Amino acid sequence: MTNGPGPRLTDLAASLPDTVPFVGPETQERTRGAPFIARLGANESLFGPSPKALAAMQRASRDIWKYGDPETYDLRHALAAHYGIGADHIVIGEGIDGLLGYLVRLLVAPGDAVVTSDGAYPTFNYHVAGFGGTLHKVPYAGDHEDPEALVSKAKEVDAKLIYLANPDNPMGSWHAAAALEKMIEDLPDGCLLALDEAYVELAPRKTAPDIAPDNPRVIRLRTFSKAYGMAGARVGYAMGATPLIRAFDKVRNHFGVNRIAQAGALAALEDQSHLRWVIGQVETSRKALNRIADANGLTALPSATNFVTMDCGLDGTFARAVLAELTKSGIFARMPFVAPQDRAIRISCGPGDAMRAFDNALPAALAKAREVL
Template identity: 60%
Template sequence: DNIMVGEGIDGLFGYVVRIFVESGDSVVTSQGAYPTFNYHVVGYDGQLVTVPYRDDREDVDALLSTAAECQAKLIYLANPDNPMGTWWDAEKIDDMISRVPKGTLLVLDEAYGEFAEPGTLPDIDVFNDRVLRFRTFSKAYGLAGIRLGYVVGNADLVAEFNKVRNHFGVGRVVQAAGLAALADQSHLTKVIDQVKAARGRIVEIATDNGLATVESATNFVSVDCGRDGDFATRVLNNLVQRGIFVRMPGVSPLNRCIRITAGLDHELDLFAAALPLALADAG
């Protein structure tokens, strides 16, 4: 009664927007946050209201006050955050949930939650009707290609998904893969440990090149290129030309960073070799 599976978090985002957002309704999110949620809002003719990040983290207080001002139907927050990798602790998130304005629902994206330290994800209160929590098999479980996610929350809210969801959207092969992944917790632990080690290696590589990093609770690290978005874009393009695929946030000031996935050892060796050349060529 409290869980609904769907075609990844992205598919579930489409459903939650379809359920709760009517034409002209306001939806509050952070400027530069995960963009796919925004596509659904725009697709259903909702009005996006954005709040800037503060110190590379989503500004919880500003999200709440803005939602109250515009009588938003939904607030979106990713914890840990995409694209910066930052996070709030469970106490802060619980406080946020308690302050969600009446008539507003918090869409809490916990796609990267398995990578976070204990104390990051709050306990789940299935009786709370202020929040829906979204999780996925795409990140720590490594099943992005099969599209499997789930939403957890109040039974009445979760039941609303039955009105709009694709009842044949999660096939038997996907279900079997999800069950197998859940059963193999030793593999999950191994992946999480490997990601932590890789994050540390990325920090070392960045430091060796005179660059700072943003502390991360995800499977990537944001590396601060030290200048503006144009410079970071040149660094990114130079890395891509050398066969190193990286990404970057899309708005200032976040776009001073490039985002490096926690790769395998030999992949990070290639990144370590390419980064000083990419920086030099970027000017």
């Protein structure tokens, strides 16, 4: 595009692939010509948001003619009070995805080294590629991300940034707080840990590490998309040392957080009893998914999240066939991308009707997948 009348993309932009991290379920519905019966592929919360959050959003919709507060003051201060930290340790953005994009932009220049696990969150990898970073991947260890290997690789390649999700997606596994605290201590100077805690509200106690708010070695990312049931709102937040948090203001889309979403997230945060109810429902649903896996000869992996990853017992080819059959029968699900984790399928928790729909579809999906072996 350099000599014609058209625009001249940067060398980096022109080099980027057309692939995107995820295809949405709506795209699959358009392809199959019918809506899904159960939407169990994106770890959305089928238990929904707090009714108080819903009411707050409906009220706030009347003010949609106003831009949202670019400082997201009320929500930021409510989060600060919730965690007992200063509001200057918190930045709010368009989901963890949006915040990861800003974070990578702040830290990663072309050629800079970044470390993640092979098979971890692809949207993080998308951002690293998008800013020209060099991504180094270490394998999972027994379906867990491997803190020691990540730190070791970071030292080897002089990484500016490490990504780790605790609990992990797509495997549902987790590390206890102490393991993360040790990892943070072991980080080399000048290497930041991006600790994705999207699912942490659903994890056992002592999963979230104790981190001083001004610790410059780690930024933790949380969201209203999972346990709080507001994926469509696009409200995530990052907590870290003030200099790094302030740096987001140099690059972020200041008016980017929807006004209704700000009001909804604030009301959701204030309704911790709904959150506790969701946590209980997710526990019940995980048990149901375990029973369904058992009954079908699959191995449900332990989960600290609102999904259960099920080892289908063979390889990626087989699991992909199972997933394709589930899709055909109206179940939206996803699976890990990378071997050997891609021997599994990943099913979101949900209420009884969604679990029954999956339970009804799974035996035939497995049988058909076995036929094409």
